[in-house]
Amino acid sequence: MRHDHITSAKQLSRADIEGVLDRASEIAADPSAYADRHEDALLGLMFFEPSTRTKMSFSAAMKRLGGDIVDMGPVDSSSVKKGESLADTVRVVEGYADALVMRHPSEGSAQMASEFVDVPLINAGDGAGQHPTQTLLDLYTIRENAGLDDLTIGIMGDLKYGRTVHSLAYALTNFETRQHFISPESLQLPRNVRYDLHEQGSSIKEHTELDGILPSLDVLYVTRIQKERFPDEDEYQKVAGQYQIDSELLENTKDSLTVMHPLPRVDEIAHDVDDTDHAAYFEQAHNGVPVRMALLDALLGGDR
Amino acid sequence: MTDEELRVSKIENGTVIDHIPGSQALNVLAILGIDGTGGETVSIGMNVPSDRLGRKDVVKVEDRELSQSEVDVLSLIAPAATINIIRGFEVVEKHRVERPETVTGVLQCSNKHCITAEDEPVDSRFEVLDDGVRCVYCDSITRENIAAELLI
Ligand SMILES: [Zn+2]
Numbered sequence: 001m002r003h004d005h006i007t008s009a010k011q012l013s014r015a016d017i018e019g020v021l022d023r024a025s026e027i028a029a030d031p032s033a034y035a036d037r038h039e040d041a042l043l044g045l046m047f048f049e050p051s052t053r054t055k056m057s058f059s060a061a062m063k064r065l066g067g068d069i070v071d072m073g074p075v076d077s078s079s080v081k082k083g084e085s086l087a088d089t090v091r092v093v094e095g096y097a098d099a100l101v102m103r104h105p106s107e108g109s110a111q112m113a114s115e116f117v118d119v120p121l122i123n124a125g126d127g128a129g130q131h132p133t134q135t136l137l138d139l140y141t142i143r144e145n146a147g148l149d150d151l152t153i154g155i156m157g158d159l160k161y162g163r164t165v166h167s168l169a170y171a172l173t174n175f176e177t178r179q180h181f182i183s184p185e186s187l188q189l190p191r192n193v194r195y196d197l198h199e200q201g202s203s204i205k206e207h208t209e210l211d212g213i214l215p216s217l218d219v220l221y222v223t224r225i226q227k228e229r230f231p232d233e234d235e236y237q238k239v240a241g242q243y244q245i246d247s248e249l250l251e252n253t254k255d256s257l258t259v260m261h262p263l264p265r266v267d268e269i270a271h272d273v274d275d276t277d278h279a280a281y282f283e284q285a286h287n288g289v290p291v292r293m294a295l296l297d298a299l300l301g302g303d304r
Numbered sequence: 305m306t307d308e309e310l311r312v313s314k315i316e317n318g319t320v321i322d323h324i325p326g327s328q329a330l331n332v333l334a335i336l337g338i339d340g341t342g343g344e345t346v347s348i349g350m351n352v353p354s355d356r357l358g359r360k361d362v363v364k365v366e367d368r369e370l371s372q373s374e375v376d377v378l379s380l381i382a383p384a385a386t387i388n389i390i391r392g393f394e395v396v397e398k399h400r401v402e403r404p405e406t407v408t409g410v411l412q413c414s415n416k417h418c419i420t421a422e423d424e425p426v427d428s429r430f431e432v433l434d435d436g437v438r439c440v441y442c443d444s445i446t447r448e449n450i451a452a453e454l455l456i
Pocket residue numbers: 108413414415418419420439440441442443444
């Protein structure tokens with residue numbers, strides 16, 4: 001992979017993606033072979049907004065490569081609180097680590113930060129923008145369960161604000177996939193995402209109901225619809241209720257259907273789905289570790 | 305005012321921007337950051353009959369030449385504009401605007417969650433699309449009415 005920084009799933013070609021996923025498969029098959037690969041390396045964690053799980057996943061990945069982490073800690077105890085610019089913060093912190101992982105509430109923050117540092121920077125989420133390692137672990141999970149080519153996928157829920165959805169939909173245009181988008185009208189894909197998918201030659205098939213297309217799906221990717229997106233509780237209950245799945249609904253699907261969710265879930269997926277063969281969301285979360293190991297390995301010069 | 309009259313009311317030093325689409329002159333001034341408070345002498349012709357454009361606007365600014373960033377942004381709202389640099393009452397340079405691949409500075413991203421809206425040491429930067437611009441930082445696209453959406 002030729003990239004210095006990973007700020008967006010859009011920068012990743014099919015070859016880049018397959019390179020990371022292949023390496024992740026190797027790691028998952030034999031983690032001990034990688035256990036001392038980056039013994040002296042330090043990963044700097046800069047989380048300007050809390051995301052305990054993403055942070056744990058990166059920490060685990062770095063430690064399983066034999067390296068260690070240095071953590072900026074919560075924002076309220078750092079100089080950011082005192083009004084330091086992000087450009088200054090990253091230029092200081094890059095001196096402490098061999099690579100940086102950053103989550104920040106402003107969109108485009110990772111792109112900007114990457115312009116100020118020489119060490120590799122990985123975007124772990126920039127507001128409603130990009131979260132490329134989530135995309136890679138999603139792709140890995142899809143590949144393991146259903147394959148990435150000749151795939152019919154349904155992506156359901158909050159497609160307007162859900163950044164995981166935007167990155168995933170874009171990345172899937174590198175493969176032979178048929179994408180269906182299922183959401184309430186008020187939460188359909190935003191304009192810039194439509195534009196990108198169109199530019200990539202992907203035809204966007206949008207639905208307000210899951211019923212009609214459910215039997216054709218190989219993968220159903222469910223996301224949470226947040227209460228804050230609706231004017232009142234009643235409206236939320238009415239709308240969100242139409243985008244929830246349970247084991248009964250899944251009786252009318254392919255036996256091989258894979259159900260995914262970036263987690264945490266609230267009630268989009270009933271607990272009775274967990275025990276079916278369809279459920280892949282916990283495996284999906286666990287896949288974050290080998291995938292992040294593979295990415296860190298590539299950025300830290302694993303091919304040396 | 306006719307095209308002929310505009311051409312004859314010469315300025316000594318400065319810039320004449322011609323062939324602006326009708327009614328865009330005020331947006332051109334906004335791009336140049338001119339709102340009158342800076343004391344520049346500015347003449348504007350609006351909706352002047354034009355063979356090429358039907359109606360066009362013309363802006364003359366005295367004692368001011370345009371930066372490349374300003375010319376780049378100008379191309380977005382006035383793709384057919386010509387820029388005449390005047391020194392000592394003579395046109396010393398005349399060029400058409402060209403649509404660049406990116407524009408830097410001048411515009412402000414309309415996404416209020418964009419990092420460029422924060423107090424950071426970066427200029428805004430936009431990729432120029434066929435029918436709009438896209439912020440290279442936050443990816444948001446502005447298509448219609450670029451001047452109204454993106455000028456500060
Ligand atoms: Zn922006």
